[in-house]
Amino acid sequence: MIRFDRVHKRYPGGHEALKDVSFQVTAGEMVFLTGHSGAGKSTLLKLIALIERASHGQALVDGENLTQMRRGRIPYLRRRLGIIFQDHHLLYDRTVFDNVALPLVISGVPHHEITRRVRAALDKVDLLGKERLYPITLSGGEQQRVGIARAVVHKPVLLIADEPTGNLDPDLAREIMQLFLLFNQVGVTVLIASHALDLVRALGRRVLHLDHGRLSEPDAGAP
Amino acid sequence: MMPFRRQRPARRSPPRAATRPAAGRLRLPGPKVYLLRHAEVLVSSLGRLWRNPVASLMTVAVIGIALALPTGLHLVLENARLLSGGWDGSTQVSLFLRREVPAAESQRLAAALQARPEIAATTLIPRAEALAEFRALSGFGGALDALDDNPLPDVIVVRPAPSHAAPGAVEGLVAELAVEPGVEHARLDMQWVKRLHALMEIVRRGVEVIAALLALAVLLVVGNTIRLDIQNRRREIEVAKLIGATDAFIRRPFLYSGAWYGLLGGLAAWLLVSLALWATGGPVQQLALLYQSPFRLVAADTGTVLTLLAGGALLGLLGSWLAVGRHLRAIEPS
Numbered sequence: 001m002i003r004f005d006r007v008h009k010r011y012p013g014g015h016e017a018l019k020d021v022s023f024q025v026t027a028g029e030m031v032f033l034t035g036h037s038g039a040g041k042s043t044l045l046k047l048i049a050l051i052e053r054a055s056h057g058q059a060l061v062d063g064e065n066l067t068q069m070r071r072g073r074i075p076y077l078r079r080r081l082g083i084i085f086q087d088h089h090l091l092y093d094r095t096v097f098d099n100v101a102l103p104l105v106i107s108g109v110p111h112h113e114i115t116r117r118v119r120a121a122l123d124k125v126d127l128l129g130k131e132r133l134y135p136i137t138l139s140g141g142e143q144q145r146v147g148i149a150r151a152v153v154h155k156p157v158l159l160i161a162d163e164p165t166g167n168l169d170p171d172l173a174r175e176i177m178q179l180f181l182l183f184n185q186v187g188v189t190v191l192i193a194s195h196a197l198d199l200v201r202a203l204g205r206r207v208l209h210l211d212h213g214r215l216s217e218p219d220a221g222a223p
Numbered sequence: 224m225m226p227f228r229r230q231r232p233a234r235r236s237p238p239r240a241a242t243r244p245a246a247g248r249l250r251l252p253g254p255k256v257y258l259l260r261h262a263e264v265l266v267s268s269l270g271r272l273w274r275n276p277v278a279s280l281m282t283v284a285v286i287g288i289a290l291a292l293p294t295g296l297h298l299v300l301e302n303a304r305l306l307s308g309g310w311d312g313s314t315q316v317s318l319f320l321r322r323e324v325p326a327a328e329s330q331r332l333a334a335a336l337q338a339r340p341e342i343a344a345t346t347l348i349p350r351a352e353a354l355a356e357f358r359a360l361s362g363f364g365g366a367l368d369a370l371d372d373n374p375l376p377d378v379i380v381v382r383p384a385p386s387h388a389a390p391g392a393v394e395g396l397v398a399e400l401a402v403e404p405g406v407e408h409a410r411l412d413m414q415w416v417k418r419l420h421a422l423m424e425i426v427r428r429g430v431e432v433i434a435a436l437l438a439l440a441v442l443l444v445v446g447n448t449i450r451l452d453i454q455n456r457r458r459e460i461e462v463a464k465l466i467g468a469t470d471a472f473i474r475r476p477f478l479y480s481g482a483w484y485g486l487l488g489g490l491a492a493w494l495l496v497s498l499a500l501w502a503t504g505g506p507v508q509q510l511a512l513l514y515q516s517p518f519r520l521v522a523a524d525t526g527t528v529l530t531l532l533a534g535g536a537l538l539g540l541l542g543s544w545l546a547v548g549r550h551l552r553a554i555e556p557s
Contacts, residue, residue, distance in 0.1 A: 049465070051465070051555075051556050051557065072469070072470070075464070075467045075468055075469040075470075075472075076467065076469075077467075078464075078465065078466060078467035079466075079467035081467075083465060083466065089461075089462050089465065090462075091458070091459055091462060102462070102463065102466060103466045103467065106463065106466060106467055106468045106472055107467070108256050108257075108260055110256070150466070
């Protein structure tokens with residue numbers, strides 16, 4: 001699903017965010033990405049979503065070579081991903097329903113199907129009663145769940161999340177992680193960047209560790 | 224020039240999909256879905272304008288005024304053309320006879336000329352009659368009384384047949400008539416019509432220049448409005464790009480907004496011009512009545528109105544196209 005081969009990322013100005021990063025995530029896996037802040041976790045996720053491009057090396061996502069991808073093809077790659085951000089990236093002038101519907105609208109899904117699938121996604125994150133509300137009226141955990149519903153509503157093959165539990169208290173964080181486990185169980189590949197080490201260890205999944213832009217796999221745990 | 228790229232072919236042969244599983248998973252809209260999407264954006268972009276009534280109305284008003292000016296001038300020209308059109312057919316040649324030609328001879332000449340095929344009609348104005356008319360109209364009665372003799376000659380007014388009314392033919396006729404025995408001087412009374420037409424041509428050019436400048440103004444107004452709109456919706460654009468919106472998808476609502484601004488501006492211009500016509504119609508009719516003319520102002524015809532609306536929409540589309548091309552690419556998620 002994801003393959004990085006000796007990937008370097010140097011930002012304009014000289015900061016080297018990733019150095020010689022190689023790893024592989026197979027389809028259906030759930031992998032955590034840990035490391036101190038500034039270690040390059042966000043950069044790595046940005047490379048997968050082609051928000052940034054690698055300076056050297058090869059990156060493949062879902063069979064597509066990212067290094068050679070033309071600009072016009074990027075939207076079609078992103079439609080196969082579900083991206084979750086720490087700060088939600090919700091649109092505050094639209095209802096929860098409209099926020100979650102956005103990926104479907106963009107892909108041109110017919111109306112009746114949009115309603116059905118948005119309700120199904122909201123049901124999964126337990127927000128079915130709040131579809132007419134505006135995100136600003138929701139709590140932080142609920143907003144994050146709206147973001148998750150939006151990331152899965154179009155049935156992505158790969159879910160990437162950048163610090164999805166960063167601003168949440170431990171109970172809420174566990175709840176969110178349970179959601180990711182659920183999606184992983186139905187076959188979605190999941191890659192989560194997080195520095196909540198306890199939580200990550202508790203789940204017992206494979207962990208990739210970034211340290212100053214270099215990758216290591218401390219305990220290549222059970223698959 | 225239309226920016227809407229067809230998304231991707233809707234049909235895909237199974238073998239290829241099998242070899243490239245990644246591509247097979249894309250949702251591919253058919254032409255029907257594609258049209259439906261455009262219709263949705265068409266309506267929703269109007270709705271967006273509607274939700275910001277004050278700002279939208281101001282933009283529309285500016286465009287309306289800019290478009291109303293050339294449209295109004297065009298109508299003025301059109302009316303002037305209609306008014307002067309009645310005079311085109313009145314081309315006539317005045318034959319001033321030698322003063323020593325006797326009245327009977329003048330009458331014979333007038334009758335002879337009338338018989339010629341290239342001449343539609345002749346009217347003889349005897350010198351006595353001309354004098355009486357001149358005395359009545361000019362106010363030089365006293366001066367005329369001081370003269371021993373009537374200084375005016377007989378005049379035959381010749382109206383060329385329609386087949387000979389074209390400028391070149393008429394001039395040939397004038398040359399012929401000038402050498403008729405008894406004719407002292409032949410004058411073509413068409414010069415002023417020509418001059419009027421030349422004058423109107425200059426005004427028309429002026430209107431065209433003004434129209435071009437104001438079209439440019441509309442372009443800039445729409446471009447600037449859309450630019451602000453893009454800045455206000457920066458966040459939305461970023462999020463849309465992040466979850467896989469194509470450039471065409473993001474561009475579309477802005478382009479439709481621009482077209483709406485232009486179309487509504489065209490409507491406003493039509494309204495303004497109609498108001499102006501209605502306001503000036505009464506006085507113009509009064510003036511026409513004083514000249515015993517049946518002339519009435521004509522309003523913009525369907526063709527003009529359609530041109531105005533289509534032109535407005537097109538300018539709006541072009542204006543937003545310029546703004547979108549410049550500013551949308553710069554917004555990328557980070």
